């Protein structure tokens with residue numbers, strides 16, 4: 139088991155009271171499984187990702203990442219766990235304008251003090267895995283939106299995370315490029331054995347995911363495969 143949310147409740151301050159964003163959510167995501175999370179705006183999808191990423195601490199319940207109960211960690215411990223075990227892909231790639239494709243990946247590992255040669259080899263292998271080996275020397279403005287999102291995904295995999303959390307990666311792409319990104323996520327999840335959670339608005343992508351979870355008013359329910 140790579141990611142477990144166990145009876146997680148998250149509330150935010152709301153006027154004099156509290157707003158319940160996640161309401162006793164239990165979700166297990168095994169290694170090698172691509173789980174889609176869908177639901178209306180404001181239903182709690184981003185909150186679920188933020189809790190899974192250990193960026194937000196729930197009021198109640200357990201978040202277990204690659205066997206570690208994150209409730210037992212202090213802030214530094216959670217930061218280390220995020221660096222080592224969790225890959226996060228946001229909606230917008232947020233690539234650094236002055237760096238080439240391969241450097242966008244290398245910078246991640248340099249931060250954690252790995253050997254430069256091994257880091258470059260790993261970065262090139264990942265660019266190859268996302269179909270961009272030939273674009274390694276290009277800067278973001280020389281790449282398409284779909285290519286930038288592929289680099290974003292490759293960058294999130296640099297530290298070989300057990301858990302990959304992906305927030306609306308296709309929202310800035312046309313349908314065909316979006317479908318190709320979801321296809322890539324499915325392949326990488328299977329090959330690398332990540333426990334992948336994909337938040338998406340686009341239900342046409344669900345055919346390519348292993349499983350769909352619906353969030354409604356902060357509660358999750360399983361949906362049969364489409």
Ligand SMILES: Nc1ncnc2c1ncn2[C@@H]1O[C@H](COP(=O)(O)OP(=O)(O)OP(=O)(O)O)[C@@H](O)[C@H]1O
Nearest residue numbers: 150151157159177178179180181182183184185186
């Ligand atoms: N920092 C915050 N403070 C207060 N309330 C918040 C905060 N973040 C989210 N909420 C509220 O919590 C609920 C769940 O929000 P969340 O962002 O998780 O939904 P979502 O499903 O990701 O929505 P969307 O699809 O629009 O991104 C909403 O009612 C939202 O208004």
